[in-house]
Structure formats: C-alpha cells, structure tokens
Amino acid sequence: MSGKATANGQGQTNRRMPLKDPKPARRRPVFLDLRQIHFPPQAIASIAHRLTGVLMILAILPATWLFALSLSGPEGFARAGEALTGWPAGSAALLLALSLAHHLLAGIRYLLLDIDIGIARTTARRSALWVLLLGVLVGLGLWWGLWA
Amino acid sequence: MSGLAAWLVQRISALYLAVFTLYALARLSVADAWSYPAWSEWLASPLNAVMLWLAALALLLHAWVGGRDVLLDYVHPLGLRVVMLTALAGWLLGSGIWFTATLLEAL
Numbered sequence: 001m002s003g004k005a006t007a008n009g010q011g012q013t014n015r016r017m018p019l020k021d022p023k024p025a026r027r028r029p030v031f032l033d034l035r036q037i038h039f040p041p042q043a044i045a046s047i048a049h050r051l052t053g054v055l056m057i058l059a060i061l062p063a064t065w066l067f068a069l070s071l072s073g074p075e076g077f078a079r080a081g082e083a084l085t086g087w088p089a090g091s092a093a094l095l096l097a098l099s100l101a102h103h104l105l106a107g108i109r110y111l112l113l114d115i116d117i118g119i120a121r122t123t124a125r126r127s128a129l130w131v132l133l134l135g136v137l138v139g140l141g142l143w144w145g146l147w148a
Numbered sequence: 149m150s151g152l153a154a155w156l157v158q159r160i161s162a163l164y165l166a167v168f169t170l171y172a173l174a175r176l177s178v179a180d181a182w183s184y185p186a187w188s189e190w191l192a193s194p195l196n197a198v199m200l201w202l203a204a205l206a207l208l209l210h211a212w213v214g215g216r217d218v219l220l221d222y223v224h225p226l227g228l229r230v231v232m233l234t235a236l237a238g239w240l241l242g243s244g245i246w247f248t249a250t251l252l253e254a255l
Binding site: 060145 | 177187188191214218242246250
C-alpha cells in the first residue's frame with residue numbers, strides 16, 4: 001500500500017493535500033482524490049449497502065402501484081403481470097434482486113459487527129469479500145428463480 | 149428521529165424485514181402458479197395482512213432513517229437538502245398511505 005492513503009484516513013500525509021479552511025483552528029488535511037484512495041473490501045461493501053438501499057427506495061412507490069393494481073380484481077392482476085414482463089421490467093427486477101441480496105447479506109454482517117462478532121480487521125475484511133461475492137450469486141439466483 | 153432512537157429503529161426494522169423477507173421468499177417458492185384468487189385469499193387472512201402491514205411499516209421507517217443518513221452525508225446546500233428530504237418523506241408517506249388503503253380494502 002506504499003504511497004497510497006487509506007479511506008479511513010490512516011494513510012500517510014500527502015504534500016499535495018490542500019489546506020482549505022482559512023481558519024487556523026479548523027485547518028485540517030482534506031484528501032479526496034478518488035483515483036488515489038485505496039478502497040478495502042469493507043469500504044466497497046459499505047458504499048454498495050448505501051447504493052442498493054437508495055435503489056430500493058426508488059422502487060417503493062412503483063411497487064405500491066403494482067400491489068394496488070394486482071388487488072384491484074382479476075383484470076388488474078393480469079395487467080400487473082403484464083407490466084412485469086419485457087426487458088425493461090426484467091432489468092429493473094435484476095437490479096432490485098441484486099440490491100436486495102447484497103443489502104440483506106451486508107445488513108446481517110453489520111448486525112453481527114454491532115455485537116462485536118467478526119470485528120477483527122482480517123475477519124471483517126474476509127466477511128466483506130464474502131458478502132460482495134454471495135450478494136451477486138444470491139441476487140442472480142433470486143432473479144432466475146422468480147423471473148424464469 | 150435521530151441519535152439512539154434512529155439507530156434502534158434501524159436495527160429493529162432490519163431484523164423484522166430480514167425475517168419477513170426470508171419467509172416471503174420461502175412462501176413464494178412453495179406457492180402454486182400465480183393467480184388472483186390465491187393472491188387475494190392469502191391477503192384476506194388477518195394474520196397475513198397484519199404481518200405484511202408491519203413489514204411495510206418497518207420498510208418505510210428503515211427507508212426514512214437510511215435515506216435521511218445518505219442525504220445528510222452527501223447533500224450539503226441547505227435548500228436542496230430540505231427539498232430532497234421533503235421529497236423522500238412524501239415518497240414514503242404517499243406509498244404508506246396508498247398501501248394501507250389498498251390493504252384495508254382487500255380485507
């Protein structure tokens with residue numbers, strides 16, 4: 001990792017770091033060059049947890065619409081089914097299946113970390129890698145199972 | 149909602165949602181072919197309806213706490229922040245009211 005700063009701010013100081021705030025008391029190094037920051041698996045899992053959460057929030061209102069349509073009678077149920085076929089709905093479903101799988105697995109990891117299970121750095125790194133890998137596999141399986 | 153309350157709500161709702169999601173997926177995998185009668189009959193059972201409504205409540209609270217955290221972290225200009233927080237609240241509240249009305253009608 002020589003020469004690279006870590007995302008948690010423990011990296012070496014960098015001469016090119018701008019000192020932004022003119023107030024001396026608040027003058028602290030800011031290093032946000034995304035091309036140079038090294039992201040460990042834990043950080044990638046953290047960002048993915050946020051991203052997948054936001055994606056699923058965007059799906060809440062459309063899902064409510066589908067729910068209401070599917071209960072409006074046999075005809076509405078059929079129309080809801082039609083709305084779910086085709087490649088645009090299929091790709092949205094794939095994205096949401098991947099999101100749900102990752103968000104759920106990463107969430108279980110955070111609940112365990114909360115009670116100090118797997119908190120050691122090497123363990124946390126390994127479990128983050130597993131969550132990233134399994135999230136994709138389970139997500140694909142979920143999509144396959146529900147869509148095919 | 150902030151601080152310890154938000155932290156607790158996020159974790160309790162997460163637990164309920166995790167259990168409910170696994171139950172729903174298991175239930176879906178053993179279900180016969182999709183049909184309107186089976187779907188409306190499943191929801192006519194008060195136990196199922198209450199479980200689903202609680203899941204929706206947990207989902208909306210979870211989405212509010214999480215979405216609020218994301219917005220507070222990344223959206224700094226005050227005006228834009230207020231607009232986006234309001235939009236998020238409206239998005240979730242609107243969904244919740246619509247969902248509850250649909251569920252009450254289906255009972």
